[in-house]
């Protein structure tokens with residue numbers, strides 16, 4: 001299994017191109033199930049999760065073709081893929097496929113909307129808390145689907161098609177909102193989604209669905225209205241930049257010091273995180289090309305942060321911020337409100353010398369002068385990358401084991417960091 005070896009202590013200087021967002025790419029790919037016509041997605045990141053979803057969609061009959069590189073094309077731009085769901089050959093998503101990635105459960109919405117039935121295994125994914133699907137099921141029921149749960153599978157039926165309805169989420173859920181949007185797009189009549197997630201990826205998917213002929217308004221706010229249509233067509237859509245990748249590299253630069261341009265991304269996608277970085281002592285400058293992030297020799301200031309749905313501080317940057325705060329001059333507090341049990345990086349960061357105490361949802365981080373390299377391993381995607389950030393600042397050598405978690409969500413991580421001066425390499429056994 002691959003490992004990543006880092007020798008800490010190098011400052012980062014240069015340019016890091018930001019890839020298309022994983023969390024938009026996955027629902028956009030799933031949206032291809034809604035139409036018989038081809039959906040072309042540009043700026044698709046090269047990630048293990050994308051390949052896994054290609055397999056899952058392939059099982060339903062979706063033809064996925066990847067466009068070859070055009071001469072002179074920007075090597076940093078993501079791939080262009082075409083997804084064609086002309087015929088759905090199977091409405092079952094089996095355990096073997098769905099258990100590897102939680103977002104694949106979302107196929108249930110377009111399948112029941114277009115085919116009148118779907119049988120999808122309960123999901124797997126990162127081991128960060130219980131992550132139920134009750135709200136996704138509630139949304140489908142509100143649109144007239146009949147739900148049965150049998151032997152680990154959720155079976156949704158709507159033989160006469162879905163009908164518009166009111167969905168009031170008791171808690172903000174990204175997956176629930178994606179599911180509701182895709183189902184409502186093809187339902188008969190008007191649907192209203194209240195307390196909808198406002199994450200930029202929801203807006204990106206809604207934009208794409210509208211290009212396909214859907215009638216969605218209010219995406220990006222807490223109240224989305226969807227007027228159902230009888231059919232959707234194909235379109236071409238470029239995936240928006242990955243705000244979590246952006247924030248992760250911004251934290252890496254804040255950690256090591258240096259000056260890096262994060263290219264092809266936008267500050268409005270992660271303003272809350274950029275504000276925290278400025279508070280911690282980094283300089284953030286929006287430019288025409290992206291975001292410049294710099295920190296000179298002065299130390300890091302501690303911060304007090306609580307994760308929240310967008311536009312709040314994202315839970316997907318919580319582990320990275322904790323790594324950063326492990327070297328602040330003073331005591332920081334980070335409270336995780338989205339997922340219980342999303343503190344598995346704490347133990348591993350401690351192996352590098354971080355001083356972190358956990359009390360329920362809150363971690364108290366007492367900054368230390370130096371971290372020291374060690375062997376570490378992580379059990380989820382964002383936790384793994386927090387160990388990379390810590391390793392970049394730790395004295396000596398850090399080896400991050402089980403790199404496949406990183407490959408699920410970060411494209412060319414070691415190449416991007418090495419190009420800015422990090423001493424980082426992948427070791428394949």
Ligand code: UD1
Nearest residue numbers: 023103131132133134135136172173174175176316338339
């Ligand atoms: C998505 C993101 C993930 C991010 C998370 C929160 C993708 C592919 N993944 O995950 O990276 O960390 O949003 O920003 O986009 N919940 C329920 N019942 C449900 C569904 C969710 O109780 O039926 C709870 C969850 O346990 C959690 C909260 O709602 O406490 C938010 O989860 P949700 O927004 O649904 O996360 P995902 O869509 O799975």
